[in-house]
Amino acid sequence: MKKLITPFLLLAALVSAQPSFTGPMPAPPADLRPDTLRRAYQARVDETLDWYLHAIDPAGPLTREQALVKLVRGQDAAAVSRRILELLAEPQSGDMFWMFPWTAIAFTGRDQLSPEARAAIRDAWRTYFPMRGDTENHWVMYYASLFLMTELYPDDPGETWFNGKSSEENHAEAKGFLLHWMDLATTIGQGEFNPTHYIGEYAIPMLYLAAWAEDPAMRQRGRMMLDLLMAELADNSLHGVLRGPNARTDDTSVLERWNALATYFSWTMYGHTPPPSGYGGWGIYFAIAAHHYEPPPLFHLIATDREFDREQHDHKRSRRRWRYSDVEMMPVYKTGYIRRDYAVGSYQGGVTDPIQAHVWDVTWHEDDPRGVHNTMFSVHPHASARVLQMYFTEYPDWMIDLLASQGKPSYGVPDKILGCSPYEQVFQDLDTVIALYAIAPGENFQRVNGFFSRNLRDVTEDASGWIFARGGNTYLAYRPLAPYTWDELLGYRQLPRGNSGYVWERFRPEGPVDRILVSPHANNGTIVQAASADEFESFESFQAAMRALPLEFTLEPRPAVKFTTLRGKKVAFTYGEAPVVNGQAVDYARWKLFEGPHLNAELGSRKITISHGRQHRVLDFNTVTISDYVTP
Amino acid sequence: MKLPRLLLPLFGLLAATTVTAAPAYDFYICANINRNYVIGSKIVTTNGIFQRTDEGGWRHFGYNDTSITAVAFDPRDRNVIYTTALNGLWRSLDGGATWRICNSWDMTEGREVAVDPNAPDHVYVAFTDGIAVSTDRAQTLVRRENGLPERGKFTQTIKVDRTRAGRVLAGCEVGIFLTEDGAANWRRVHVTTDTVNDLQQSPHDPKIWVAATQSAGALISRDGGITWDRFAGVPTERALYNVTFDVTNPDRLAIGSWAHGVLATEDGGKTWTSRNAGLPENPRVWRVGVDPAGRLYASVFQETLFHSDDFGRTWHPNDLAGSLVNYFFTLPKAAN
DSSP, X not given: OOSOOOHHHHHHHHHSOOHHHHSOOOOOOSOOOHHHHHHHHHHHHHHHHHHHHHTOOTTSOOOHHHHHHHHHTTOOHHHHHHHHHHHHHSOOOOTHHHHHHHHHHHHHTTTTSOHHHHHHHHHHHHHOOOOOOSSHHHHHHHHHHHHHHHHHSTXXXXXXXXXXXXXXXXXXXXXXXXXXXXXXXXXXOOSSOSOSSTHHHHHHHHHHHHHHOSSHHHHHHHHHHHHHHHHHHHXXXXXXXXXXXXXXXXXXXXXXXXXXXXXXXXHHHHOSSOOOXXXXXXHHHHHTTGGGOOOOHHHHHHHHOOSSOEEEEEEEEOOOOOSSSSOSSOEEEEEEEXXXXXXXXXXXXXXXXTTTOBOEEEEEOOSSOTTOOXXXXXXXXXXXXXXXXXXXXXXXXXXXXHHHHTTOTTTTOTTOOSOOOTTEXXXXXTTEEEEEEEOOTTOSOOOEEEEEXXXXXXXXXXXXXXXXXXXXXXXXXXXXXXXXXXXXXXXXXXXXXXXXXXXXXXXXXXSSOXXXXXXXXXXXXXXXXXXXXXXXXXXXHHHHHHHTSOEEEEOSSSOEEEEEOTTXXXXXXXXXXXXXETTEEOOGGGOOSEESSSEEBOTTOOEEEEEETTEEEEEETTTTXXXXXXXX | OOOBOOOOOHHHHHHHOOOOSSOSEEEEEEEEEOTTOOTTOOOOOEEEEEEEOTTSOEEEESOOOTTOOEEEEETTEEEEEEEEETTEEEXXXXXXXXXXXXXXXXXXXXXXXXXXXXXXXOEEEEETTEEEEESSTTSSOEEOOBTBOSSOOOEEEEEEOTTSTTOEEEEETTEEEEESSTTSSOEEEEEOSSOEEEEEEOSSOTTOEEEEESSSOEEEXXXXXXXXXXXXXXXXXXXXXXXXXXXXXXXXXXXXXTTTEEEEESSTTSOOEEOOBTBXXXXXXXXXXXXXXXXXXXXXXXXXXXXXSSTTSSOEEEEOTTEEEEEEEEEEOOOO
């Protein structure tokens, strides 16, 4: 590897070799013939399965995942059956995360397991009471599992299921939700859009529907939703690395963009980036049924072709709001712009998900992204019990502390760099982002945090007010609109658990550390302009070009910017008003479900066209059909 | 064992009950003993309905769920049990041995359930996005929200007036709502800007109701919930989680609050005092309850359950280390 590898990665490599994780950067496939792609896809799936098999301790018991892989490989069914009886004799836990693994075992083992093991699995669905959860991904896991299990046991009465409903009732309810969710996603957009980790919670259930649903329409719908997820992943990733915005991400992935479960899917599908450690954890549950799916060559082209620049506009939606909001779901207007060297993405700001949203960033390409914090952005570190109450049923006082105790340590700290804010409004035009902030009096943190990676080079605070830097082959210009200071960004280290969940301490990581530009002013703003180094003779010439760009701004009474971008666009953006580009106000009401070179759909259409050049695939959820065609 | 019987409306009976050595009631809580648990966690914990035993301990029964928010019983048959939880409304017809989720995917996160003592087939459920009603012991469940606002109908609490069938009060995001026709129509009787967290009808005088709110303090109604006044001595700047009457003393009420701990009055609400001495520092009280013998309980967040026999002047750890009590419920004791 060319870049630094974190100690964690090294340790992981020593414990158990994962060929693609520790090996050199893979080259994008040159041979795009379907059979070649299929063989390469299956080889990656096999690598994942093999890693789990090789990790088996001959003297120890099989894990649930190892047992499952043995079933996939048709090995030792008798021993696996005995182990399943042992596993199910223990108290069960995990709620909806319990459901899909046991669904996978039930289906994979239905022709191999002993009658006793199959009966134990079946009975566990009577005795264990899984919670349905409170987020969309929870429900997708819950209902996809229930749909499949009630097809496997179609005629059972209510007393044989944990929820007292018959197979027929459960099946109808599960189908009802799944159709509802697919309908939302294909009419007004997905809620948990572009998630760095939760993509697994959608992709795995959809794969299982595609693999095992007896209902042909649901099997087809599973495949279609999986197509949509993987096409979006291809379209939103920079050489396999999913960048922002993200409805949900975490404190690690928002900086080290490669280090996410989404990367496992990029690797498995397209092979152009290494998988994360342990194949992302949940990756194994995709691998065990991955032979039921393969992405079409068209998706490979979308994922790997970076020869032309492209801009994509999508319509998404926020998480459902229970209270303290005039709308149930806020519309999200998402912009993505990808070039060979970098990607810029954003949505308009506001609170889409209360905890883990990431509104905008510039992510630059690294030849080897492992361990690299290849991104730049700013945030208002908003933390509010009332906003949390919009989305959760809890009382106000403990919610902020609760989040840290439940594994989300940064929510209530002033130097956080993860999350969205009701006081942030963002506009993007190609590779220019303007983020404006008008933080209300009384808010906890009257500041804006700008993220400056340890991997940036030549960071220069220019007398003009611009801060210039280089990341990969990308030139970056960051303009804070209010005075600032610098802080080091400390990490979060988990301490032994206390009586109330996770306990954390902050620590300074070894070696170079990331920095935060701290701008402690309520009315504020950030302008970021990216460009490829290939566009300029030198870094200095880029800086000169930036200095020459017309820029006017004011922070009082509201932040307002007039800026001519590097691409020659005259952008005027005032907090609380529609952005204006070349004299024309941006009309979000005209935003389509998808609009760009690769994904297109009208709002409300349930019909998505996925394209690359002359190749097209149409996912028509009205007719539940997939159509491929080539234009002349 | 199924023990069908006609039980008198709860509080009417309790008001007439004299305290004896062998109390003629059963005392239940909905509690989690689940430090360190998060959704999807592999930690195995014990949660749900607990009944106090005659020896003073707690016996868990029913399904194990960290999210149970309330419990109610059919007054004719204590084997018919209802709970609200994250999955919605659950019902057992056999004393908790087996359960059924009564709602479909379009209802979620039940907050409270109440059975009409004068029409016991009628079950009212508070949900995050409104109110649902069953007229057949929760075999079917339909939304009844005429009169509730399109937005603002997050319903945290729902209680049935024991004096008249179909008269129900609901505490919502934007105020207190009343129906007098079994939820066919609702009208707002009190406006709030934030959620009404609890409603209780006095066991001594059914015209008296009290409410605990997120930002409007504690409220009292003396006309059956039609008009409301604020208790002057109760602070408004922080959320109050619940309020409880003392069935043995009409002048006693207690409020549970994360910020204020336990607040108590012994003069019918004219004056309120903090009753936190003996509780952990910054007590973070999640719920208070009074059993029909007049013992006051305070659930301190993930610490333990405390009790007081002098209405909060002194506290004693009760049991259930690491617990969180979401609900207290008292039921006339079943005959042998």
